[in-house]
Amino acid sequence: MDYHPYLPIVFFLLFGLLFAFGSVFGGGLLGRAQYNRAKAEAYECGIQPTPQAHEGGRVPVKYYLTAMLFIVFDVEVLFLYPFAVAFDQVGLFSVLAMLLFLVVVSVPFVYEWSRGGLEWE
Numbered sequence: 001m002d003y004h005p006y007l008p009i010v011f012f013l014l015f016g017l018l019f020a021f022g023s024v025f026g027g028g029l030l031g032r033a034q035y036n037r038a039k040a041e042a043y044e045c046g047i048q049p050t051p052q053a054h055e056g057g058r059v060p061v062k063y064y065l066t067a068m069l070f071i072v073f074d075v076e077v078l079f080l081y082p083f084a085v086a087f088d089q090v091g092l093f094s095v096l097a098m099l100l101f102l103v104v105v106s107v108p109f110v111y112e113w114s115r116g117g118l119e120w121e
Helices: 007-030 061-085 092-115
Strands: none
Touching: 061 092
């Protein structure tokens, strides 16, 4: 039996799309819609939402700094993991490029540290 080499990829792509759309629409069709007051309220990690944020007021900068730190470390791990796996196969240029990347990535970390984003009251 001879088939195209991309046929399994197409099959899994179609299966994944079918599963995703089937889960979303199936949950809406088969699930019961029970709305109550608790579901309509904002959920902030188990604490009561602050009136300022609920009324559209300003959000403290620490939330943005924490999000920025998460993104910085997420991107750092994303690029460091494949480099660490193939470290024994890379040359000096790759090591220097990764050191430059680490220096560039550490700039937002130092900025957040200097702004006090790592200190919580």
